[in-house]
Amino acid sequence: MNFRPLPDGQWSPVPELPGIPEPLRREGAYLPPPLPSDLALPPSTYRRCAEAEHALGRLDEAAERLGVRPAIVRSTQVRDANASAGLSGVAVGLRETFAADLLASQGGPPPTGSAAPSQLVAPFLRACDHGLARVRAGAPVDAELVGEVAAIMTGGAPGRRLPDVLRDAPGRLGVSDGRAYLLTATGAHLVALLEQWSTWVREEDEQPRVAKVALAHYQLEVLQPFPTANGHVARTFSTLEMVRCGLVRDQVLPLSVWLDTALDEYQERIRDVVDTGRVDRWVDFFATAVRDQALAQLRLIGHLEALAAEYTARLPRTGKLPLVAAELIGFPVVDHRSLRTRYGITAKAATDLTARLVELGILVPREHLGYRRVFLCRDVLRLLADHPDTTA
Template identity: 75%
Template sequence: MNVPPLPAGQWAPVPRLPGIPEALLREGAYLPPPLPSDLPLPAATHRLVAEAEHALGRLDEAAARLRVRSGLVRATQVRDAQASAGLTGVLIGLREALAADLLAGRGDPPVDRSAPEQLLSPYLSAYDHGLDRVRRGAVVDAGLVGEMTAIMTGRPGLGLRDLLRREPGVLGVRPDRPYLLTATGAHLVAQLEQWSTWVREEDEQPRLAKIALAHYQLEVLQPFPTANGHVARVFSMLEMVRCGLLRDQVLPLSVWLDDTLPEYEERIRAVVDTGRVHDWVGFFARAVRDQALAQLRLVGHLEELAERYARLLPRTGKLPEVAAALIGFPVVDHRAVRDRHGVTMKAATDLTRRLVERRVLVPWDFRDYRRVFVCRDVLRLLADDPDTTALP
């Protein structure tokens, strides 16, 4: 099938920018063409999109059966926030990220601005805000994307136009390897409005293919001076929920994109250079398919682990209940056990002691001498098990 490429974009001259290669300065800042209302895709790309949508459906059904679905959702959000923090050069381990989220949920933020709670909280708050708005019927357009950007950058309530970039932008996570300059000015405002209109329109395009196209366009528009890499990712997640591919945030897409970041950047640049957007759609569909299948395997392993704990522990009392909850919430402290399971602090202390004795939990002294307890079996599945990771 002979697939027509996207029309060529426009290039605008840019002033000299420190640290930018001469070739990019000569090329100028890119302004993409508007997205077409209808874009034919090759049969091979349609197959990849169908496989990805099927994998999402299987994942959604498996997650719904999981006893601690809410824990899977939160772990996915923390992993995505961890990846988003990594885009800004802040590396936080998953154990630290889960412990930080546990403590941040107490409503007692730390004074230290570099604390993991402070670094992850804006992303998690943005996810919660976006999901709440979508569930109340909002469209994932520039307005909602702007609201989430304001939260992620610590400026909640700021209007969209006040958030927009006013200087040429630079794409490329590594500062020593930028791969595209992006345009600004009135054209940016008009293109963002066109993007919103395109996203809201109903058409015959497969849902995931449309999400992939909108993701690409949002990436190269780079509408905001900060948080742009996170914005396209969180848009994709929310749109999957809004259009019914998923019921909740159970796909850590950012994790896969981080693992393939050099190829991700190459694919974006290739669309700019060639207009062959179907190659990008295929790449995006493979990412979603592979991550959904990895997450599906994760759910299966978590169910097996829950069964193993059930065989290991007494069948009655609070102990098996606490152990079952660890499948979704693998980092706890005495207070979390008390509040989650309705027991006294003394009983919570005794329950964690017994789980430590059975090697279900291990103690860990988190920051400021705060003792938390970690279920290593679950952490290994979330972060280190090759069977639950979509390796590129």
């Protein structure tokens, strides 16, 4: 095997940090080496990357075949936002996340609590929308763009100079101080290493696209360039780069959903690269996750197609009703206002639509936030959240 591990990183002392395990503080803060341009990986890793890319291609075509691609894209984004909120240590139900997206899309009043679903998921969704719009406009997924994403995720707005948004204190990887598994260094090196990361991402080379995404994802995690939300930024980078480099045309792979179920192994794999330089094991893990999650999405689309066929048999072939039912795949929580806006119909028509869908058992009415009536498509919510055949 011609594989060479990464060079050793550097370690720097850190001051007393409240809540951080003492052995970790004594170890110091890690500074990763730059990513090499001539990294060779084992043949088995290249095979796994090829499997992942093939699965992504199949997924992208299946999303097109479903006929409601914008709906499947939005449901993927909402599932990712829901899982990302969970990774922050706050559990939010998928139904509540869809309701929060509905509320945010209508410019509703801001939530009063920091743990409210809208407060947790809306910045993530805004950051995804901004990043995808920039990629479609031809922007590279570089340090400037991930800086914009980080600003939006933390409640700010893009536009500040990159050096002004980087962290100025040691960082930590882990869901909390007490569960930290790596401290990361700070200082002037962050700007230089982030610029090198951007150059490396933009370079054309012979690496499989999934391998490049995996390596760049790892480096962004251990650099931790921003004061907060670095894990969210790394996952969003991976999604945006998969779209930019043509692996998929839209965000149809819910990467955070996989991470939510494999967090312990994810952390172990990152720490293994730090300790051994064996980045091939990380790439193999990442590619396997992408492949398995893409295959789970393919199964989900199959179930959604079957559900759409069942609905079609129960609905008239003309009018708005079939389209509304089909797009419940991406918008399984609706209200009359959202139907009026999305389909350009009157208030009476929206009321008639929901009444008919409730009568057919496709929608279920439910009060939300104590004063507004929303309608749930439980069949879709079960497939997105609870079905054992639609998760990796």
